[in-house]
Amino acid sequence: MKAAAFDYHAPPTVESAVALLERFEREGLDAKVLAGGQSLMPMLNMRIARPQVLVDIGRIAALDYIRAEGDAIVIGAMTSKRAAEDSALLKDRQPLFHAATLLIGHRQVRNRGSVGGSFAHADPAAEYPAVAQVLDIQLKAQGPNGVRTIAAGEFFVTFMTTALESTEVLTEVRIPAFRPGTGWAIQEFAKRHGDLAIAGVATTLRKAKGVCDDVRIATFGVNATAVRLPQAEAALNGKAPTAENFARAAALAGESVAEPISDVHASADYRRQLVKVLVGRCLAEAAGRAG
Numbered sequence: 158m159k160a161a162a163f164d165y166h167a168p169p170t171v172e173s174a175v176a177l178l179e180r181f182e183r184e185g186l187d188a189k190v191l192a193g194g195q196s197l198m199p200m201l202n203m204r205i206a207r208p209q210v211l212v213d214i215g216r217i218a219a220l221d222y223i224r225a226e227g228d229a230i231v232i233g234a235m236t237s238k239r240a241a242e243d244s245a246l247l248k249d250r251q252p253l254f255h256a257a258t259l260l261i262g263h264r265q266v267r268n269r270g271s272v273g274g275s276f277a278h279a280d281p282a283a284e285y286p287a288v289a290q291v292l293d294i295q296l297k298a299q300g301p302n303g304v305r306t307i308a309a310g311e312f313f314v315t316f317m318t319t320a321l322e323s324t325e326v327l328t329e330v331r332i333p334a335f336r337p338g339t340g341w342a343i344q345e346f347a348k349r350h351g352d353l354a355i356a357g358v359a360t361t362l363r364k365a366k367g368v369c370d371d372v373r374i375a376t377f378g379v380n381a382t383a384v385r386l387p388q389a390e391a392a393l394n395g396k397a398p399t400a401e402n403f404a405r406a407a408a409l410a411g412e413s414v415a416e417p418i419s420d421v422h423a424s425a426d427y428r429r430q431l432v433k434v435l436v437g438r439c440l441a442e443a444a445g446r447a448g
């Protein structure tokens with residue numbers, strides 16, 4: 158099947174992209190931003206999405222960068238996931254974000270797919286939204302009223318829905334400093350390498366005076382959007398990093414995860430069990446890395 162007919166614009170700047178989106182909104186036309194097209198193009202071809210206009214931001218060179226800003230790392234929304242995968246800066250300073258990148262699809266998908274696209278698309282099974290929840294990532298958006306910054310906790314609303322307005326372009330992903338000594342892990346279960354995860358877990362924790370501290374656990378592929386598991390986190394905070402304590406937190410993670418998705422890939426119970434297993438593994442791995 159081929160996409161329904163649409164008008165196509167490829168503005169050279171974010172300002173001109175926003176002006177186009179604002180104009181189409183005024184005219185009552187359904188316009189969509191096109192980035193790497195790795196999710197949107199299949200949706201167009203399957204006619205799941207039928208926008209009247211595409212605003213292609215792929216030629217906006219100003220949105221392609223990875224750089225340090227003080228202790229933070231900032232990534233332009235149109236930066237490819239391949240660039241993130243190949244970035245020594247990310248690998249060295251944000252190892253969890255880097256490891257998550259390697260789990261996304263195949264090299265070919267990462268070659269075209271943008272970093273910003275994975276945030277804006279907000280697939281429930283995507284790795285970046287869960288990583289964003291544990292790393293306190295901030296998203297920068299530009300619209301007719303200027304630039305605003307949105308915390309990850311407010312950005313992901315529900316299934317493929319974000320806080321972005323239809324006239325806004327996501328321009329930047331800001332990853333705050335990764336505190337030295339923080340242990341991290343990301344694990345997922347997928348049917349084949351490169352498939353979206355049936356369930357996954359991202360974790361960070363620190364060790365202070367022999368006990369776990371600042372434990373953060375987020376799941377993906379389990380609910381309509383990535384979620385933190387505060388009860389499991391609280392169960393491990395202040396406790397020794399032992400196999401028994403990890404198992405207790407993991408069991409609580411499995412029990413406390415709210416209404417997992419049940420679909421053709423896996424039942425809700427199966428996903429709950431995956432959360433338990435993956436949280437247990439991630440906590441042990443993260444504790445091993447915490448220094």
Ligand SMILES: Cc1cc2nc3c(=O)[nH]c(=O)nc-3n(C[C@H](O)[C@H](O)[C@H](O)COP(=O)(O)OP(=O)(O)OC[C@H]3O[C@@H](n4cnc5c(N)ncnc54)[C@H](O)[C@@H]3O)c2cc1C
Pocket residue numbers: 189190191192193194195196197198214234235260261262263266269270271272273274275277278280282283284285321325326327328351352353354
């Ligand atoms: C075979 C295959 C396997 C995959 N496996 C995974 C996986 O394991 N994990 C994973 O996370 N993803 C996976 N993906 C999806 C992939 O990561 C996409 O690249 C990503 O979801 C979207 O990025 P994109 O640049 O291609 O965006 P597009 O497909 O161009 O756009 C996706 C959506 O986001 C919006 N959008 C994109 N950028 C912006 C922006 N800057 N501002 C406002 N709106 C914007 C678009 O309007 C559209 O609604 C896979 C894709 C394929 C084809």
